[in-house]
Amino acid sequence: MNEKILLVGDKRICPQVAYVMDWQNYAMVEQLTSTNVAQYRDYKIVVCTFKRKSKNLVKIKTKTLKVIYLDDVCRLLDRPNAGRKVIISQRPRRLLKRLAVKLLNYWRQKHVLRNQWLINHIPSKDLRLSELFLKVLYSPPLNIECNKIENVCHIFYNGDVCGCASGWVEPFGNLKQDNPQKILHSPRARIVKLSSLNRSFCLCNRQLCLNAKYVPQVDSTLKNMLTPEYPTEVIIATDRSCNLRCPSCRKHYYQADVYEQNVIAEMSQKLIADGWLKKPRSVTVAGQGEVFFSKNYRDLLPQIQTNEIHILSNGILFNRDNWALLADRFKTVHAEISLDAATSTTYQKLRGGDFAKVLQNLQFISDLRQAGKINQLQLNFVVQRTNYREMAEFIELGKQFHADGIYFLHLNNWDTFDAATYARQCLIIDHKYLDRDFYEYLQKPIFHDPMVDLKAFAPYLANSAKRYDKKRR
Numbered sequence: 001m002n003e004k005i006l007l008v009g010d011k012r013i014c015p016q017v018a019y020v021m022d023w024q025n026y027a028m029v030e031q032l033t034s035t036n037v038a039q040y041r042d043y044k045i046v047v048c049t050f051k052r053k054s055k056n057l058v059k060i061k062t063k064t065l066k067v068i069y070l071d072d073v074c075r076l077l078d079r080p081n082a083g084r085k086v087i088i089s090q091r092p093r094r095l096l097k098r099l100a101v102k103l104l105n106y107w108r109q110k111h112v113l114r115n116q117w118l119i120n121h122i123p124s125k126d127l128r129l130s131e132l133f134l135k136v137l138y139s140p141p142l143n144i145e146c147n148k149i150e151n152v153c154h155i156f157y158n159g160d161v162c163g164c165a166s167g168w169v170e171p172f173g174n175l176k177q178d179n180p181q182k183i184l185h186s187p188r189a190r191i192v193k194l195s196s197l198n199r200s201f202c203l204c205n206r207q208l209c210l211n212a213k214y215v216p217q218v219d220s221t222l223k224n225m226l227t228p229e230y231p232t233e234v235i236i237a238t239d240r241s242c243n244l245r246c247p248s249c250r251k252h253y254y255q256a257d258v259y260e261q262n263v264i265a266e267m268s269q270k271l272i273a274d275g276w277l278k279k280p281r282s283v284t285v286a287g288q289g290e291v292f293f294s295k296n297y298r299d300l301l302p303q304i305q306t307n308e309i310h311i312l313s314n315g316i317l318f319n320r321d322n323w324a325l326l327a328d329r330f331k332t333v334h335a336e337i338s339l340d341a342a343t344s345t346t347y348q349k350l351r352g353g354d355f356a357k358v359l360q361n362l363q364f365i366s367d368l369r370q371a372g373k374i375n376q377l378q379l380n381f382v383v384q385r386t387n388y389r390e391m392a393e394f395i396e397l398g399k400q401f402h403a404d405g406i407y408f409l410h411l412n413n414w415d416t417f418d419a420a421t422y423a424r425q426c427l428i429i430d431h432k433y434l435d436r437d438f439y440e441y442l443q444k445p446i447f448h449d450p451m452v453d454l455k456a457f458a459p460y461l462a463n464s465a466k467r468y469d470k471k472r473r
């Protein structure tokens with residue numbers, strides 16, 4: 001839009017409206033009065049409130065001016081989706097509630113829903129753009145420090161492009177339907193990014209999130225409203241094909257069939273065409289599946305031209321032949337190897353692979369690390385009841401192979417466990433405390449080693465300390 005825009009209203013609201021609407025050429029005043037109106041005669045005036053008799057317009061006759069309000073902005077947002085059915089996918093059991101949802105759906109087809117309480121009770125995936133925008137605009141800031149959404153893009157096998165891990169935050173769009181750059185700069189992506197820029201994080205699933213840093217005080221200032229043209233980090237998880245079948249990840253072995261491979265190849269082509277394997281600072285393969293097993297990932301690796309690459313692998317195929325796909329092509333190589341066990345029996349139980357082979361490859365990776373060909377080596381361990389007593393031994397194993405870090409993650413249920421099995425395996429009680437034996441086990445001095453990362457358990461450790469240590473006293 002080339003016309004000049006004047007935003008009238010609250011200092012916190014106006015820049016957010018401008019960011020979502022992608023208005024760069026704008027001026028801002030808190031109040032438009034008879035004295036300052038003359039200089040804005042040729043501006044389009046956007047009053048950032050729903051109220052027609054706003055205190056932001058003092059003694060102004062608006063008839064001769066081009067004035068729009070927040071509900072008009074909402075209609076502009078919804079316009080590309082006009083005709084799209086807006087429905088709430090929840091079907092409450094009670095008849096009255098079901099009727100109310102039906103009525104609301106009908107009403108939402110024609111009107112801008114402004115009621116914050118209703119908006120907050122509709123699942124984010126069922127909100128139309130204007131509603132999503134109002135949810136973000138009016139949510140209060142939280143005491144969280146995180147800038148992932150602004151900089152990172154995960155690409156999942158269903159095509160979803162997200163600013164964070166699967167299910168942790170609302171997606172920006174879908175790669176099967178659009179090009180990556182178009183998705184990244186779409187109004188929807190801007191709204192999702194705004195939830196981080198205004199520090200509300202209201203589109204994040206904070207029960208799943210492991211990476212947010214909690215700070216003691218809420219900072220209510222807006223972040224710099226400039227987001228990069230390309231993501232700084234791209235995490236590719238487009239193919240689920242894997243040579244293993246870990247119960248924490250899937251129920252069956254999976255390898256993409258020809259049809260699926262074509263769909264994935266199409267997504268890869270879009271990434272290449274839009275420079276997403278060249279412009280970002282780093283690319284990570286593979287957020288899903290095994291990087292050296294999937295045909296699509298193997299085809300993709302030679303196309304990556306970034307300075308930095310992160311390889312996530314189960315290690316079974318990380319050998320000399322496959323290293324040739326990466327060797328001497330990147331300034332920085334990070335390798336993350338997921339093992340989940342320190343003994344052959346547990347490895348067999350949890351991963352179903354050959355432990356001797358993985359140790360042999362680990363030695364190869366460790367040699368590369370010591371030769372400086374790999375810049376960082378991290379070993380991952382998904383903690384569960386079956387393996388938690390091997391955590392200390394796993395740290396020793398990491399030291400033996402000169403790992404830079406040992407990352408312990410908690411078990412998530414990606415629909416692979418029934419509720420009872422998951423509750424027994426995950427070692428976290430009521431989403432709050434650690435299992436008592438597990439908590440006691442974590443008191444060993446070895447867990448204070450700087451190479452150990454227990455960040456995923458930090459909130460549970462703090463709660464458990466209050467609970468168990470108090471009882472002991």
Ligand code: SF4
Binds near residue numbers: 144146163168205211
């Ligand atoms: S889910 Fe957590 S880590 Fe992800 S963007 Fe939100 S706050 Fe950050």
